[in-house]
Amino acid sequence: MSAVPLLKVNDVSKFYGSRIGCRNVSFELWPGEVLAIVGESGSGKTTLLSCLSTRLMPSSGIVEYHMRDGQYRDLARMSEAERRFLMRTDWGFVHQNPADGLRMTVSAGANVGERLMAVGDRHYGNIRATAADWLRRVEIEEDRIDDQPRSFSGGMRQRLQIARNLVTSPRLVFMDEPTGGLDVSVQARLLDLVRGLVHDLGLSAIIVTHDLAVARLLSHRMMVMKDGLVIEQGLTDRVLDDPREPYTQLLVSSILQV
Amino acid sequence: MTDLATYNFAYLDEQTKRMIRRAILKAISIPGYQVPFASREMPMPYGWGTGGVQVTAAILGPKDVLKVIDQGADDTTNAVSIRAFFQKVANVAVTTKTRDATIIQTRHRIPEETLTAGQTLVYQVPIPEPLRFLEPRETETRKMHALEEYGLMHVKLYEDIARNGHIATTYAYPVKVEGRYVMDPSPTPKFDNPKMHMSEALQLFGAGREKRIYAVPPHTDVVSLDFEDHPFEIQHFDKPCALCGAEHVYLDEVVLDDKGGRMFVCSDTDHCEDRREHGHAGHLLAQQEAAE
Amino acid sequence: MATPLVVSEVAKSFTMHLRDGIRLPVVNGVSFSVKKGECVVLGGPSGVGKSSILKMLYGNYAVDAGQILIEHQGRLVDLAHAAPRAVLEVRRDTLGYVSQFLRVVPRVSALDVVAEPLLARGVEQAAAREKAAGLLAKLNLPRELWQLPPATFSGGEQQRVNIARGFITDHAILLLDEPTASLDATNRRVVVEMIAAKKAEGVALLGIFHDEEVRDAVADRILDVSAFSPRKAAA
Numbered sequence: 001m002s003a004v005p006l007l008k009v010n011d012v013s014k015f016y017g018s019r020i021g022c023r024n025v026s027f028e029l030w031p032g033e034v035l036a037i038v039g040e041s042g043s044g045k046t047t048l049l050s051c052l053s054t055r056l057m058p059s060s061g062i063v064e065y066h067m068r069d070g071q072y073r074d075l076a077r078m079s080e081a082e083r084r085f086l087m088r089t090d091w092g093f094v095h096q097n098p099a100d101g102l103r104m105t106v107s108a109g110a111n112v113g114e115r116l117m118a119v120g121d122r123h124y125g126n127i128r129a130t131a132a133d134w135l136r137r138v139e140i141e142e143d144r145i146d147d148q149p150r151s152f153s154g155g156m157r158q159r160l161q162i163a164r165n166l167v168t169s170p171r172l173v174f175m176d177e178p179t180g181g182l183d184v185s186v187q188a189r190l191l192d193l194v195r196g197l198v199h200d201l202g203l204s205a206i207i208v209t210h211d212l213a214v215a216r217l218l219s220h221r222m223m224v225m226k227d228g229l230v231i232e233q234g235l236t237d238r239v240l241d242d243p244r245e246p247y248t249q250l251l252v253s254s255i256l257q258v
Numbered sequence: 259m260t261d262l263a264t265y266n267f268a269y270l271d272e273q274t275k276r277m278i279r280r281a282i283l284k285a286i287s288i289p290g291y292q293v294p295f296a297s298r299e300m301p302m303p304y305g306w307g308t309g310g311v312q313v314t315a316a317i318l319g320p321k322d323v324l325k326v327i328d329q330g331a332d333d334t335t336n337a338v339s340i341r342a343f344f345q346k347v348a349n350v351a352v353t354t355k356t357r358d359a360t361i362i363q364t365r366h367r368i369p370e371e372t373l374t375a376g377q378t379l380v381y382q383v384p385i386p387e388p389l390r391f392l393e394p395r396e397t398e399t400r401k402m403h404a405l406e407e408y409g410l411m412h413v414k415l416y417e418d419i420a421r422n423g424h425i426a427t428t429y430a431y432p433v434k435v436e437g438r439y440v441m442d443p444s445p446t447p448k449f450d451n452p453k454m455h456m457s458e459a460l461q462l463f464g465a466g467r468e469k470r471i472y473a474v475p476p477h478t479d480v481v482s483l484d485f486e487d488h489p490f491e492i493q494h495f496d497k498p499c500a501l502c503g504a505e506h507v508y509l510d511e512v513v514l515d516d517k518g519g520r521m522f523v524c525s526d527t528d529h530c531e532d533r534r535e536h537g538h539a540g541h542l543l544a545q546q547e548a549a550e
Numbered sequence: 551m552a553t554p555l556v557v558s559e560v561a562k563s564f565t566m567h568l569r570d571g572i573r574l575p576v577v578n579g580v581s582f583s584v585k586k587g588e589c590v591v592l593g594g595p596s597g598v599g600k601s602s603i604l605k606m607l608y609g610n611y612a613v614d615a616g617q618i619l620i621e622h623q624g625r626l627v628d629l630a631h632a633a634p635r636a637v638l639e640v641r642r643d644t645l646g647y648v649s650q651f652l653r654v655v656p657r658v659s660a661l662d663v664v665a666e667p668l669l670a671r672g673v674e675q676a677a678a679r680e681k682a683a684g685l686l687a688k689l690n691l692p693r694e695l696w697q698l699p700p701a702t703f704s705g706g707e708q709q710r711v712n713i714a715r716g717f718i719t720d721h722a723i724l725l726l727d728e729p730t731a732s733l734d735a736t737n738r739r740v741v742v743e744m745i746a747a748k749k750a751e752g753v754a755l756l757g758i759f760h761d762e763e764v765r766d767a768v769a770d771r772i773l774d775v776s777a778f779s780p781r782k783a784a785a
Contacts, residue, residue: 030635033635080405084405084407106392106413106417107417107420107421110413113413114409115409117409117410117413118409122485122486124416124486124488125487127416128416145420146421188656188657189656192655192656192657220634221634221635234612235637237609237610238612238634241610242610242612244565246568249568250567
């Protein structure tokens with residue numbers, strides 16, 4: 001385990017006018033660690049994710065990222081060019097709706113290859129071979145490489161989105177309800193895939209979900225949010241097996257047992 | 259000259275021309291960058307070259323000699339109309355000879371004859387934004403230009419190769435100007451792209467509907483985008499021009515009858531005529547003469 | 551240190567917010583230690599808090615008071631107050647756990663379920679699988695099941711996968727939560743042998759065994775958990 005955190009979040013708040021998005025959130029994310037942010041709709045988990053991933057500017061607080069050169073950088077103070085470069089190289093963002101993260105009218109191969117071309121890869125054969133390799137890793141038949149995601153099922157689209165994000169070997173991936181709109185059986189396959197990739201690649205990930213089973217399977221650590229505040233956090237096993245806060249107990253007791 | 263009483267010289271008022279000249283100067287200073295300008299309503303519909311006409315009107319002087327081509331031809335509707343327009347509103351000399359012209363307004367071609375210092379080529383541009391078909395948001399494309407994020411342009415070429423086995427874009431083929439801005443060279447065939455590179459002439463681009471002007475100053479690097487393993491190539495024709503026998507020029511296909519007969523002739527009509535005047539003859543012309 | 555696990559004055563209660571905040575005390579003043587090569591068995595009637603103690607030791611339950619000291623890579627870690635990632639590190643390298651039930655991961659074969667703790671510690675896949683296969687063979691799990699995900703296995707088969715997974719590493723401390731509950735006599739004997747082998751290697755074991763025969767065979771010492779029951783103290 002590396003000795004320094006990848007992401008340092010210090011007292012981050014986001015207000016929408018007088019409404020609270022999230023308030024006074026602080027934590028550190030370590031290399032290889034998967035953090036789940038759980039809570040019901042409107043609890044502020046997506047707002048927090050947006051603040052962390054620079055999609056939203058926090059109203060106050062600091063988010064620092066440990067760059068590959070070993071320096072910590074305050075994300076809010078980076079130039080837009082640097083932020084965007086970070087987002088398409090060292091970071092990934094998996095949207096709940098794959099259509100938000102994919103180019104729907106561009107082939108699967110080009111969807112995966114786009115990040116490579118964005119960082120200057122100019123060899124068609126290599127780009128295509130890498131794309132094919134990634135399609136295989138996310139269990140999409142290689143002969144679909146020239147098909148547009150419009151012709152893919154929901155689960156395939158989501159897997160394609162993951163491949164598109166991971167092709168540049170990012171160190172940190174944000175996921176917003178990655179299994180949100182999928183059938184249960186498709187969910188299981190995706191979860192297993194994400195679990196394997198996170199493990200094999202040593203990724204750090206922050207996963208927003210309202211599904212505690214997803215959190216249990218994927219995350220090491222968990223934060224429970226309610227009304228914009230983190231009300232409980234700790235080892236995922238601990239939070240789920242021994243929830244302390246009233247709201248967490250309600251959440252855990254609401255899971256359907258099969 | 260009596261007709262001129264109703265119009266200012268070259269149709270546009272002087273303030274408008276100054277505004278357009280400022281945009282042109284900025285465009286020349288930042289090669290390949292699309293400068294917004296307050297495009298005026300012109301007495302012709304959008305798509306007929308309103309951008310090019312405004313640029314020409316802004317740079318035209320009484321001593322200029324104007325040539326107007328459409329798809330390489332001086333005698334097509336668009337070319338004839340615009341040439342007549344400037345004859346009427348500016349009373350300038352006009353020509354069909356490339357080498358005699360000081361300003362050449364063009365739609366979809368660059369003349370075959372190499373342009374020289376002092377000449378200005380004005381392109382009519384329908385859609386100036388090369389990233390448009392992949393990224394519909396103007397806010398986003400502007401940001402991409404600003405931050406030099408051009409990966410998307412290669413996505414388009416990738417798609418071409420994936421679908422067709424080679425880069426099938428044959429016109430409006432994207433170029434990088436002076437190592438910085440990616441630019442749409444207007445719908446000229448990619449055959450003409452190499453002519454833009456290090457040209458001695460000034461190249462100005464006007465998009466009337468989209469309200470953008472951009473430029474390639476003389477002696478500027480213009481590089482067509484490509485992949486290492488799929489390098490940029492121009493079109494090749496297996497036959498010479500049927501009329502003048504020219505090789506290594508851009509040819510148009512002309513259908514001769516309803517039995518599948520066709521010929522390939524120079525798209526640049528002035529170039530073709532000039533060659534014929536100098537005694538060159540293609541196989542069709544030779545047959546004709548033999549028949550007579 | 552010859553005593554890799556020391557539990558000191560540990561107390562645990564549950565506050566049930568959904569039932570008007572009723573507080574259920576579980577254990578109080580839990581203090582004991584386990585030496586290297588020793589197998590301590592938690593005894594006492596069911597419901598007295600044996601499983602809760604194991605879960606606190608593994609970090610699944612929070613601790614109200616006290617310390618859980620684990621010798622981890624030459625230093626002492628207080629698991630009762632350790633950060634989540636420290637707990638994970640201790641679990642990976644020092645502290646093993648064989649639970650009563652297997653948490654099944656979809657689509658992962660039995661062999662890979664067993665090999666995973668080794669992979670997590672950087673052992674090569676081939677070597678990890680070979681060792682996993684050896685353990686599954688020892689536990690008489692039919693070979694045709696090895697490549698299947700254990701979701702559809704019987705209770706006894708799942709338990710054997712679970713045991714193999716728990717025993718595959720050289721963790722210095724092993725927690726065993728009724729590992730033999732659904733096993734037949736033959737396999738119970740195998741597990742007893744495996745525990746004996748661990749003891750011989752110097753592993754500190756702490757377990758719950760309801761089966762008297764197994765308990766008598768493995769236990770060096772039986773710790774009566776009733777002594778820690780706060781209800782008893784109150785009465």
